Amino acid sequence: xxxxxxxxxxREVALFVTCLVDLxxxxxxxxxxxxxxxxxxxxxxxxxxxxxxxxAWNSGDRKDTLDIAKQVIEAFEKYEYVVAxxxxxxxMLKIHYxxxxxxxxxxxxxxxxxxxxxxxxxxxxxxxxxxxxxKAKLNSKxxxxxxxxxxxxxxxxxQPRQLLExxxxxxxxxxxxxxxxxxxxxxxAVKYSEISxxxxxxxxANIEKVTPDLLLAGDLGCLLNMAGKLKYQGSKIEVRHVxxxxxxxxxxxxxxxxx
Amino acid sequence: MKVSSPxxxxxxxxxxxxxxxxxxxxxxxxxxTTKRTKAxxxxxxxxxxxxxxxxxxxxxxxxLDFYLDHYEKKVIENGGKVHWAADAAExxxxxxxxxxxxNARTVTKGKSMISEExxxxxxxxxxSIVPVETDLGEYIIQLRGENPSHIIAPAVHLNIDQVRxxxxxxxxxLSPNRPMVEPQTLLSExxxxxxxxxxxxxxxxxxxxxLVAETGSSLIVxxxxxxxxxxxxxxxxxxxxxxxxxxxxLEDLAQITRVLAxxxxxxxxxxxxxxxxGPRRKQDVDGPEEYHVVLLDNGRSSMLGTEFAEMLxxxxxxACMNHCPVYQAVGGHAYGWVYPGPMxxxxxxxxxxxxxxxxxxxxxxxxxxxxxVCPMHIPLPKMxxxxxxxxxxxxxxxxxxxxxxxxxxxxxxxxTLYRMVTSLAARMMAIRGGSSKRIKKLPMAExxxxxxxxxxxxxxxxxxxxxxxxxxxx
Numbered sequence: 001x002x003x004x005x006x007x008x009x010x011r012e013v014a015l016f017v018t019c020l021v022d023l024x025x026x027x028x029x030x031x032x033x034x035x036x037x038x039x040x041x042x043x044x045x046x047x048x049x050x051x052x053x054x055x056a057w058n059s060g061d062r063k064d065t066l067d068i069a070k071q072v073i074e075a076f077e078k079y080e081y082v083v084a085x086x087x088x089x090x091x092m093l094k095i096h097y098x099x100x101x102x103x104x105x106x107x108x109x110x111x112x113x114x115x116x117x118x119x120x121x122x123x124x125x126x127x128x129x130x131x132x133x134x135k136a137k138l139n140s141k142x143x144x145x146x147x148x149x150x151x152x153x154x155x156x157x158x159q160p161r162q163l164l165e166x167x168x169x170x171x172x173x174x175x176x177x178x179x180x181x182x183x184x185x186x187x188x189a190v191k192y193s194e195i196s197x198x199x200x201x202x203x204x205a206n207i208e209k210v211t212p213d214l215l216l217a218g219d220l221g222c223l224l225n226m227a228g229k230l231k232y233q234g235s236k237i238e239v240r241h242v243x244x245x246x247x248x249x250x251x252x253x254x255x256x257x258x259x
Numbered sequence: 260m261k262v263s264s265p266x267x268x269x270x271x272x273x274x275x276x277x278x279x280x281x282x283x284x285x286x287x288x289x290x291x292t293t294k295r296t297k298a299x300x301x302x303x304x305x306x307x308x309x310x311x312x313x314x315x316x317x318x319x320x321x322x323l324d325f326y327l328d329h330y331e332k333k334v335i336e337n338g339g340k341v342h343w344a345a346d347a348a349e350x351x352x353x354x355x356x357x358x359x360x361x362n363a364r365t366v367t368k369g370k371s372m373i374s375e376e377x378x379x380x381x382x383x384x385x386x387s388i389v390p391v392e393t394d395l396g397e398y399i400i401q402l403r404g405e406n407p408s409h410i411i412a413p414a415v416h417l418n419i420d421q422v423r424x425x426x427x428x429x430x431x432x433l434s435p436n437r438p439m440v441e442p443q444t445l446l447s448e449x450x451x452x453x454x455x456x457x458x459x460x461x462x463x464x465x466x467x468x469x470l471v472a473e474t475g476s477s478l479i480v481x482x483x484x485x486x487x488x489x490x491x492x493x494x495x496x497x498x499x500x501x502x503x504x505x506x507x508x509l510e511d512l513a514q515i516t517r518v519l520a521x522x523x524x525x526x527x528x529x530x531x532x533x534x535x536x537g538p539r540r541k542q543d544v545d546g547p548e549e550y551h552v553v554l555l556d557n558g559r560s561s562m563l564g565t566e567f568a569e570m571l572x573x574x575x576x577x578a579c580m581n582h583c584p585v586y587q588a589v590g591g592h593a594y595g596w597v598y599p600g601p602m603x604x605x606x607x608x609x610x611x612x613x614x615x616x617x618x619x620x621x622x623x624x625x626x627x628x629x630x631x632v633c634p635m636h637i638p639l640p641k642m643x644x645x646x647x648x649x650x651x652x653x654x655x656x657x658x659x660x661x662x663x664x665x666x667x668x669x670x671x672x673x674x675t676l677y678r679m680v681t682s683l684a685a686r687m688m689a690i691r692g693g694s695s696k697r698i699k700k701l702p703m704a705e706x707x708x709x710x711x712x713x714x715x716x717x718x719x720x721x722x723x724x725x726x727x728x729x730x731x732x733x
Contacts, residue, residue: 185624257696
């Protein structure tokens with residue numbers, strides 16, 4: 001399934017599960033493990049992980065962010081690679097940690113070194129492992145939402161699409177403004193719920209126009225938001241994380257159920 | 260100008276219910292963004308120009324005192340005068356003084372956000388001087404007694420019916436039964452009314468898109484030519500600009516203007532780009548007798564050397580707000596002061612204080628589109644986050660939010676307890692979701708469930724299932 005040289009030593013990958021996958025959607029974690037193992041990786045799940053610290057970071061709480069970030073670095077830095085099924089959390093680890101520790105001499109270098117090991121799942125599979133196709137089958141008309149942090153912090157756009165193209169039976173149909181925010185924004189969705197609602201309503205209208213069977217994205221926060229709105233509106237469109245499809249793990253119920 | 264930023268949420272909610280406003284905002288959502296994208300793609304060196312524009316501004320800001328001094332020297336050489344204003348009140352005082360000394364009663368104005376920032380129109384009116392906005396959008400909102408809702412398209416929140424009604428009401432010297440169907444007719448009418456004002460004004464005030472240190476010139480870019488008439492016809496021309504508008508040379512100016520219009524409206528260049536350099540010289544056929552420049556600081560110099568310094572690179576193109584999902588949803592008035600959208604969310608707390616403007620840097624999803632389209636590479640989300648930090652340090656955010664955050668952070672730092680709580684939460688929520696996998700009401704998340712259902716968790720947490728799997732040896 002991948003163009004990995006069978007004789008090459010396997011890569012040690014630590015999975016950063018993300019707090020939302022841990023709580024809401026374990027399937028995404030197992031799908032990530034399957035994709036990484038199929039591509040020849042040895043996958044570890046460090047038990048000391050909880051969250052990347054983004055809720056504190058985006059609320060202006062630097063002290064708690066620092067504490068949590070140190071915890072993450074300590075738990076993950078011994079591995080060759082750190083992979084997360086989320087552009088938002090991977091962006092936090094890869095882009096924001098070095099910024100956070102910039103003025104703390106004893107952590108500066110350490111955070112930079114750590115961040116160089118961090119990747120979002122689909123970009124790790126395609127860019128580092130050279131995976132060009134997956135062994136998966138799904139007869140479905142699919143549309144894909146580009147989650148903001150992955151797109152703008154980590155340039156994730158072609159990678160998931162390239163892998164989706166190889167899924168047997170799947171057809172990908174682009175929606176208008178797929179790169180425009182879904183209105184989630186973490187606590188924004190609760191603190192400014194009216195505005196968030198207006199933005200997600202725009203998004204679901206663009207999704208509906210494509211008349212897909214399935215909506216995919218690479219970030220669970222956005223998926224919960226869009227699925228929550230689609231089902232509130234009575235839509236039949238199913239919602240899943242892109243890893244579930246790529247790993248051929250679509251047997252369980254989609255996010256927010258069927259119908 | 261009255262500050263209504265603390266009321267952001269309420270004004271935003273009203274804006275979301277305002278059907279007319281929503282249809283007007285559709286224009287922002289589509290026209291501006293599509294045209295900017297096209298303009299960017301039509302110019303292969305666009306990104307290189309952006310980098311160079313950023314470098315020019317960074318260099319200038321690092322030597323701001325030098326270039327401002329040089330600029331002043333050149334203005335004086337050209338026969339003009341430079342007035343330094345530390346704050347809004349000083350700037351108003353200086354302008355009033357110029358009006359008195361030159362016996363000016365009527366003032367025409369080119370579009371200027373600095374004029375909005377110092378509340379110039381209200382002040383002039385209170386001093387029996389008649390200010391007339393000559394930019395069409397500004398003219399319309401002046402008639403309506405409103406503030407701009409966008410930095411380059413001040414009346415973008417209005418539709419043609421509202422403009423027509425206003426013209427019928429305020430242009431009472433014209434026949435009430437005149438046909439006003441086509442936009443062109445309205446434009447001609449405004450032009451006719453304004454022509455009169457241009458010819459009778461004693462003093463013209465323009466803003467400045469840039470000030471050029473090399474020559475002592477100011478540049479204004481417009482699509483209507485109103486700025487040209489404002490600065491050439493009256494006896495006195497006053498340039499009102501903030502200190503960060505300075506660039507070293509005409510060559511630098513030429514580079515930055517190449518990204519300005521493309522980012523703003525998607526035009527290669529605006530229709531008019533007009534330099535003014537001092538009063539009328541002997542050999543000139545027209546131009547003002549007196550030339551004044553009012554340079555406003557109003558808090559900007561104290562941004563230098565802070566995490567907000569990069570905001571001073573801003574060239575006021577409006578691309579950040581055009582592409583902002585929040586601005587697109589609620590429009591500019593919700594932001595409650597002069598500058599809306601992402602640039603306003605950073606600049607407003609710097610200028611009026613985060614105590615008043617706290618909502619602005621918080622009302623962002625951090626989607627990053629503003630930074631992605633900013634021609635000057637201003638890290639707007641990062642600076643909004645810095646404001647959130649300042650708020651948090653000063654305990655300005657709502658107490659409930661802080662309590663929840665601290666509680667969450669405590670658990671995130673205590674892994675074993677975190678596992679227990681998340682396990683329990685996952686199970687409880689899964690039960691609540693039932694077979695439909697949907698939760699209709701959830702305590703502490705009413706903001707969410709008011710407009711959406713909450714997808715239920717699968718049941719057990721990943722960590723629990725993974726541990727089970729390891730124990731079974733797969």
